Amino acid sequence: MDKSSSKSKAQISLSVENLITSLTVNGINYRSLDGISLTIKKGEVYGLTGESNSGKTLLAESIMNLIPENKGMVESGNVIFNKINTMYYHTGETRKSLFSIKKDKEVKKKKPKNYDKLMEELRGKRISYLMQDSFHSLNPSMTIGDHMVEVLMRHRIPEIGRNIIKKSKLTRDSFIDFLEEVKGIKVFKKRESMVVDYCKTNGLDSHISEVMEIVENDIDYEMPVSLLMDKVNPGLKEKQVRQIEKISDYYNLLSRIDMMKLEMCSSDLPERENLKLNIKTLERECNKKYFPLKISLLFSKRFMLKEFVKEARAYSIETMKSIGIERAESIFNKYHDQLPPGIRHLCLFGLAIIGDPDLMILDEPTSSMDTFTQTKLLDSVRKLSHSKGKTVLFITNEIALLAGIAGRLGIIYAGNLIEESTTLEIFNNSKHPFTIDYLSSSKVSMEGTENNVPLEFIQGEPPDLVNPPSGCKFHPRCKFAMDVCSVKVPGMIEVSRNHRVACFLYSDKTEVQ
Secondary structure, eight states: OHHHHHHHHHTEEEEEEEEEEEEEETTEEEEEEEEEEEEEETTOEEEEEOSTTSSHHHHHHHHTTOOOTTTEEEEEEEEEETTEETTSOOTTOEEEOSSOSSTTOEEEOOOOTTHHHHHHTTBTTTEEEEOSOSTTSSOTTSBHHHHHHHHHHHHOHHHHHHHHHHHHTOOHHHHHHHHHHHHTOOOHHHHHHHHHHHHHHTTOGGGHHHHHHHHHOOSOOHHHHHHHHHHHOOOOOHHHHHHHHHHHHHHHHHHHHHHHHHHHHTSOHHHHHHHHHHHHHHHHHHHHHHHHHHHHHHHHHHHHTHHHHHHHHHHHHHHHHHTTOTTHHHHHTSBGGGSOHHHHHHHHHHHHHHTOOSEEEEESTTTTOOHHHHHHHHHHHHHHHHTTOOEEEEEOSOHHHHTTTOSEEEEEETTEEEEEEEHHHHHHHOOSHHHHHHHHHHTOOOTTSOOOOOOOOOOSOOOOSSSOOSSSTTGGGOTTOOGGGGTSOOOOEEEETTEEEOOGGGSOHHHHO
8 A cells, every 4th residue: 555655656747735826916815726736647748728817827837936926926735846845935824944953943934045046956957837928938139049058058068068978989880880770670660769769879869850861861871971970079189078077067966956955945854954964065075076167167168168059059959850840940040039929839849848857837839820830749749748758737728639638637717626537538528517618618529429519608707816706616607506506615526536526516415415
């Protein structure tokens, strides 16, 4: 029993526990998220849908801790990502002090001065967030390529350095031997898989498409190989390689220290003391071993990271190609206002994945896209989930998009999660009256189900959250409303395996009375 429960916990990537977020409008506070709880497993695509202004985007902002102080606040709840609680402090909430030796001492927590810096270790690197408004998400003075290189240079310097070192050891003969081997494979998918594995092993992540082009080309590949080798192996001297390795190790150590600080903030007291000791040990090691390098980087950072930037540019272009952006080299040098909305949003998706995060939060990622571009993005999301084991929270108003991509769905209404199950179960056997009406208004169904139901509209208007209705917030619009619905708030109950719903229609008689 204990083993299975610990195993299931280990498989959870994101856990949101009773999250309550309030917004402030004209000096009035009102709850926009009212006790949402959900879990997303590693490698899962979780779809979140509902009406506009139901709280989907606010949930994403709460998870990322990006709500401006003048706009609102997270009142209570926990957001646990890979065992790290990003809500270890809450403005206005009293909890046990992080830094108190006495366990029973209660203090009002304040935001740590280095909190935003620590959160950078999560944002962009381990959790990425594709915002809904793509036009205002980008800096107008920077090109698309500048944005991508900035993300890599902020979060992935150790990985970039390792790739440069691997490429410096690659020989022409070993590369040609690999080409001879892979050209003998008749199945395309197997060839593609071998190329990807070889490129990752040898630091050629930024040249996968070029290697594939050589493999698939039937003509003599001596010239393409020569051109590629000149590009990937610039003839670095041994001293340069050692410096690149040292820089990579230094940034890797800084990253480890920041992650341990985040873990310390959300840990229990005994574990926190151990982490504090480990952090001090690593900081002493960092100062002792890398102090001269740290000083050099202060004065000559741009020159010392020149090879890193070059590799980051090549990897950015490769990432753009991998998600279906045509003429990637040209778009790399364009500003976002020079691009059509669909391509701009696809570039933003590239920004969300380029840091190789474990969790991606995609808020309306297909808005402003034509069908062809939508297909490219959805295919990329599937590949990231199935092949790389990435976790995705996919937020959209278009429930039809989730039919072929999400494993599970959560339905949100007026700041409450009202139903959650597998995608197939939601489409074929939804329980909550809102979900049933929502599907009818969308006129979609899963494969193998009849779709002859005429298009319907949900009666009434969404509730005013400043003065919400008592009891179940959907009861003024619900055709099945009972007396209890206007008095009590229904809790989430499990109606079948992996199917939860918040509705008195499925509660015990004692609860309804």
